Amino acid sequence: MLTAVLLSTAVVSRTQQLLRLSTTDPLTGLFNRGYFSERVTIEISRASRYKQPLTIAMVDVDHFKFFNDRHGHAAGDIVLRMIAATLRHSFRQSDTIGRYGGEEFVIVMPETDRRTASEKLETFRRLIETTRIDLAKTNDTGNVTISAGLAGFPEDGTAEDDLLSVADERLFQAKKDRRNRIIL
Ligand code: GH3
Ligand code: MG
Ligand code: MG
Numbered sequence: 360m361l362t363a364v365l366l367s368t369a370v371v372s373r374t375q376q377l378l379r380l381s382t383t384d385p386l387t388g389l390f391n392r393g394y395f396s397e398r399v400t401i402e403i404s405r406a407s408r409y410k411q412p413l414t415i416a417m418v419d420v421d422h423f424k425f426f427n428d429r430h431g432h433a434a435g436d437i438v439l440r441m442i443a444a445t446l447r448h449s450f451r452q453s454d455t456i457g458r459y460g461g462e463e464f465v466i467v468m469p470e471t472d473r474r475t476a477s478e479k480l481e482t483f484r485r486l487i488e489t490t491r492i493d494l495a496k497t498n499d500t501g502n503v504t505i506s507a508g509l510a511g512f513p514e515d516g517t518a519e520d521d522l523l524s525v526a527d528e529r530l531f532q533a534k535k536d537r538r539n540r541i542i543l
Contacts, residue, residue: 395457
């Protein structure tokens with residue numbers, strides 16, 4: 360009996376561990392790209408069903424290659440973790456946050472129109488800009504900035520791919536326009 364209980368506890372805990380490994384990014388603990396995609400599909404169908412707005416933001420760290428070259432890859436990793444933690448604080452529990460690629464993050468905000476989302480991203484942008492990062496190597500502090508592009512359902516598209524590509528296009532514009540900005 361005891362063996363059976365211990366065994367099933369071990370199976371449950373191993374299953375939970377596997378689930379975590381398959382859905383999250385180990386560095387930041389945020390959802391990985393694959394799982395994020397599944398969640399976006401669900402959120403879009405929910406928004407469509409209940410006729411609610413939804414906004415997607417694509418966020419990218421500015422000149423991050425330069426930061427890594429200058430302060431080291433370990434300091435770069437600290438920055439990515441800091442950004443993930445700030446995202447978790449800045450957005451709602453009901454928003455979905457993912458690490459989309461190396462230094463790219465995505466946020467899905469259900470029941471949020473583009474204007475409201477843009478204000479939230481602006482607050483987040485300022486917060487990152489003013490966060491001091493300890494640089495152990497030089498005993499100094501540094502900072503990074505981010506740029507973001509937004510796309511809203513249903514105005515900018517009704518499919519995940521369309522919304523992501525509009526957000527990406529606007530992120531590209533933000534990069535062309537001297538970075539450290541949010542484009543809607
Ligand atoms: P831009 O402002 O145009 O976005 O310039 P950028 O330098 O940020 O963009 P680029 O795509 O040239 O470089 C991205 C850098 O992100 C290069 C890569 O070394 C770094 N990077 C990606 N993943 C990680 C990671 O997990 N840890 C660290 N430390 N750096 C990473
Ligand atoms: Mg990038
Ligand atoms: Mg970048």
